Amino acid sequence: MHFISPVLWQFLVNWLTHFALFPPEASEIAPYTDSLYFFLVLISLVGMTVVVLLVVLFSVMYRKERNPEPTQIEGSTLLEATWTIIPLALFMVTFVWGALLYFRIYNPPTNAMNIYIVGKQWMWKAEHPGGQHEINALHIPVNRAVQLTMISQDVFHSFSIPAFRVKREVIPGRYSTVWFKATQIGTYHLFCTQYCGTLHSQMIGQIVVMTPDDYEKWTNGSTSGASLAQNGERLFASLGCSSCHSGNADSHGPSLAQAYGGKVQLANGSFATVDDAFLRDSILNPTMHQIAGYSPIMPTYQGQVSEEGLIDLVEYIKNLNSNYRVQQTLTTSTVQSTTPAAPAAGQGMVKQ
Amino acid sequence: MDSHVIATQPVHDAHEAHAHAPYLRHHFETVEQQREASSFGMWLFLLTEIMFFGGLFTAYLIYRNWYYPAFVVGSHQLSIVLGTINTAVLICSSFTMAMGVYSAEMKRRKALVGWLLATIILGGVFLGIKADEYHEKWEKHHVPGLNFSVQDFTHPTDAEPALPLDMAQKTQVYFSLYFAMTGMHALHMVIGISILLVLVVKAWGGAYTAGHMTTIENFGLYWHFVDIVWIFLFPLLYLISRHQ
């Protein structure tokens, strides 16, 4: 056959080998999304068939040659009510189904492991809690719920994994989250789907789903030596956070040990949950998150800490179970501040 | 109506057919219809304008909620005296405009021209005071983007409480909105004054004192609308939270 046209032949081969109607179903949620999709395709097909049938049937039956005299009909409330109510009912089913799916996709389970994603023009940076850094790739274990806490350094991006049927906008200035549980080992596409400038189409990467063993190996093999929390600890000390958040009864700032996940009362009387977003905002806009009982003396760290630095700090505070080490660093940093070793402690700071 | 238009005739003949009302445009049946159509159109246009400013007011409401202390301190930087004078000036200009409409109705040509000129002068005074306020903001480094400094808010020289740096930076949002809102309002004033200048010339020629005064009436609506926008801007930007 290929003597006809090599190009056409290649095209055909391409077609036959690559033709797919669906991306791989590689996450726990994917079959749920697909079943809603099938349902929608089905009602579309039915709706389409009804419309086409009506139009074709009437066109044939009542074409001028067969029916030279039209019969004027005003309308029919009953019929109109029928084709108002039936689509409405179908759309309501779609609405409820879609809403349930939405909450499923966007509400992570509590036991999900957390990975941080920083988007910038034009790359994805992934920060694993163990200190593994990746660019334009994300290694995850299979059959484990993974939550991504994402933020953009510059413009809007969007983190999309078609094989997992998940996507979420990555926004400058606030954390957004998405979660998934991969079910198939393999390598999948990662796309930025929100137009973000010149190299938007090259802001792509790979999601590598591995067996737990392989993941373990990968984690051990690609660690940078210090976990995010350890980096955060250094940053915490070098920014001088420990002088106020020492956990002592007379300290100027609230104790941060075991603060994560709890509720605090703010100075304006409202309550807030201490989550990643709250911690990040408190570092950058302390005044807006003033905790009741403390005076507003905390300076803003806007422009002084990079998004990665903030992630380190958040991860550190998250894992802070006691103030023992805070006080330790307090003493060491006072001692160290006179010695030339101090810059080493500030290593994690200001990566911009 | 016996004098129906012979449509095959060129347009200027059609005007002659309506010799009894020279200002009746050829496509209207009656003067009444023309009048209703114009004022209806004007009201619709004002609705458009409300939506235009609506976007700004929405932004104001949201940010005021978020950055309340910054908005309070920001509003303290505005001169309540100048704002009040300007409000008075604008209300007066609305009065002179209303008198203008009344004069047109009474077919008093010179009075109409006089009232319109008074409106122009008052509008000019408003813009002058506004320009002075802008100038002051410039000197105090309160223009976001161009020359902004948080100095006044983090280390105030007067009795104001100092804002922490992060909140002080949010005063930029307040001033951004201040300039966007008053700037758009001032732009409407400038457009209004330009139209007024044309109207004065035409009024001097007697265009609006021969029974056809829809233009003056509609312009009056526009002028009052611009006035009302200020009546909302003044308390929102200058007055609210003054006591704090």
Add this chain to the structure above:
Amino acid sequence: MSTATIVKLPPQETASLPKRSYLNSEYGLKSWLLTGDHKRIAILYLISITFFFFIGGAMAGLIRLELLTPQSDLMATDTYNKVFTMHGIIMVFLFLVPSVPATIGNFVIPIMVGAKDLAFPKVNLLSWYLYIVAGIFTISALVLGGVDTGWTFTTPLSTHYLNTHVITAGLGIFIAGFSSIFTGLNFIVTIHRMRAPGMTWFRLPLFCWSNYAASILMVLGTPVLAITLVLVILERAIGIGVFDPAKGGDPLLFQHLFWFYSHPAVYIMILPGMGVISEVISTFSRKRVFGYTAVAFSSVAIAVFGFFVWAHHMFIMGVSNYSALVFSLLTMLVAVPSAIKIFNWAATLYKGSITFETPMLYAFGFMGLFTIGGLTGVFLGSLGMDIHLTETYFIVAHFHFVMVGGMLMAFLSGIHFWWPKMTGRMYPEALSKLAALTTFIGFNLTFFPQFIVGYLGMPRRYAAYPPEFQVLNVLSTAGATVLGIGYLLPMLYLTWSLKYGKIAGSNPWQATGLEWQIQSPPLTENFIETPLVDHEAYDYEWLAHQTEHEVQTVG
């Protein structure tokens, strides 16, 4: 006023071009550029939007050519970004929004309601000039080096991260906005205040209803876009901080304000098209539109609901769960009136006496493609489904089915329907049927594969894509070629028909609207005397009765 209300002209067979019409009442360029005549302004609009359509179309051609191969080899990614941005801006703001209202609507609405002109002819002309100025701004943004924000102007990308001609393009859209505000305002006032005696609201042709609904959206929605663009321009030019996260502003507020206009804008684009379809389907099945009132009110319902669904563009951007629920629910509700319309049109055919002239073929095309476009809109309105589909080629295919498959089909249907009225000439029927068929086939070939490639996950606005998507993209590009021919054909034969087309006569389709009861092309003031309307819209018995009783002739 006499009771012989409406002037009959000789039937088509014996028709000759009338001696006097709006086309030859005055001569010279000046008589066109300073005209107050709504019909001449409509022609000016028709010429200018055709010009911009072909520029936007050329951009679309470049996009499809680039996507023929997975690599960005035809042009650099930068160029590609500029091309799709220009395609979007030109097609949305300079073609789709003014397409049916400013050309067909401008031409026929005053005649349909029995008026001599729109309420404000000078404002109408001003609106055309604003359109031209907007066009000049947009074209100069293109010539000076382009703009690559995407037509959505997302902040902070548009305000801080690009060094292209964002301000120029923004001003262009700002001005185009005022052009459409003035058109809408004119329509609303005309329909309210200029109706002929006896022309009650429920005797108005449905085309007037749908344009009325669209006009409400234009008048109330466009100013919000205007102020949003002003803020973007100010932020870019002098650095104020309303949307800038670095200064405390919120880029999501921009999204809200932008979509507050840009979602209703979709209905601004599609509603007038729906009006065309109502006219065409009724005329060629010689039957009153089934359930007139339901169709009329569904237009208004679309306009009203259309204002409260904007945040469905932001489901994945972190709107709160509850607002996502509300907006998804309202999105489902806004789909219902469209469904009503489709079924009512289908039912109109029942017991009609159907013929298949070109406008009818386009209308059938509209019904099929718009149904697909509308139903895929339900996919996207459904919260969970939207997560996977949004920002992919699925959404590209969806809105092209609505905007191109729906609106452009309706526009071409309308142009073919009213062409005899506008010019007094017929176009070659066989050729135009071929064009309609070509467009339909080309369209499906272009955009249907995009649903599949979208579900596979191919993101929109990508200059380069993974090779496994190539087959579908090749199909799409092939379809675009066919589609291009489908659009070129009408321009050629319609231009040809201006001189060589058969004389149309006053009412070649035996339609009932007032515009068909006057000569083609009409007189400058439309009617010799103000019509007195004593019948419902789409009253074919009245029309038959009229034809039997020979009334006065003019010409």
